Amino acid sequence: MKAGVIGATGYGGAELLRILQSHPEFQIESVYSSSQQGKSIVDHYPHLTNIVPMTLEDIDPAAISRNTDIVFLATPSGVSAEIAPLLLKEGCTVVDLSGDFRLKKITDYEKWYKKTAAPQEWLNRAVYALPELNRSSIKDTKFISNPGCYPTATLLGLAPLVRNGLIEEGSVIIDAKSGVSGAGQTASFHTIYNELNENFKIYKVNAHQHIPEIEQMLSGWGYESPITFNTHLVPMTRGIMATIYATLKSDISQVEINKVYNDFYKDEPFIRVRKNGTFPATKEVYGSNFCDMGIGVDTRTGRVTVVSVIDNLMKGAAGQAIQNANILCGLDETAGLHFTPVYP
């Protein structure tokens, strides 16, 4: 199947190319750019020399529709909202990595992203695709909205507790940390070396755009309260750790809660639940599509601590996008995603 990547010069685009170039069913047909048309992708990313020796093309929806079976949009929020409808009207199958089609209420998007939302018709059409939780709806669509990086780690960590009705309303607190590639390749004051090196910063305090995305899913699972969610920048390239706290409705032992998680994810190829009382680190999933998690019951407070880690560019973006594309196209869900984490 022929795949196209728009935004191929970005970090998410580069990660899509890394996966696609060895995928057994997809072949990279074309790569697109809004600013470097006519140049080789290798001029921008020398690490792709002799691997993806392709020329960047103009973003022409009609030509993209003719030339590809599936197109990945690795473009910034605000840009996808404009491009995706044009591609869909031309008959393309679209997997969008941005936040533009995740929130189903225009008012939510405009409040949290502070940008103009896509028309309601297209928000309704996009399927929010977190395979472990809504695999069946992914098979029947031509338009996938890939979840955000923090929401992926957080929702996978919370799902067994919420879906089994084990935690008190209003008790969820999420303390999340990310590597700097989560901010994309465009430099900002917060991402220059002097600001990052030997530093640890909180940002977007109580105002992160992923709060409504997480709440939207939790509400669909019956947890209706607002969450406390904060994010920190860690001086590392890749990785997200979401440390989640919630109050348990009743006494449950460490062994029992691990069984809840193991049962919930028993058939999931990309979820690895750690043994009783042990917890993952970000490097243990680096470069892979795994989400690893550990669960700890605090019998003194009646609270549970869940630690969920992903690689933001893989399970948090490009890896999950390919997982979704595999499902949508009726392929083995793990095709092209058999990466052992890079360690140390």
Ligand SMILES: NC(=O)C1=CN([C@@H]2O[C@H](COP(=O)(O)OP(=O)(O)OC[C@H]3O[C@@H](n4cnc5c(N)ncnc54)[C@H](OP(=O)(O)O)[C@@H]3O)[C@@H](O)[C@H]2O)C=CC1
């Ligand atoms: N980085 C991460 O860990 C994650 C990112 N995401 C989302 O994925 C998307 C891509 O992120 P990321 O790769 O990190 O971002 P980058 O900033 O690294 O890359 C974005 C790319 O979009 C292209 N672009 C910019 N403006 C336009 C435009 N007006 N029209 C078309 N293309 C444009 C640029 O390529 P060019 O100039 O060549 O057109 C650029 O290389 C974003 O929406 C992001 O929120 C989601 C989860 C995790």
Ligand SMILES: CC(=O)N[C@@H](CCC(=O)OP(=O)(O)O)C(=O)O
């Ligand atoms: C480290 C870092 O800056 N991470 C970004 C994640 C961006 C992202 O994935 O945002 P979308 O919702 O637009 O997809 C952030 O916190 O905003």
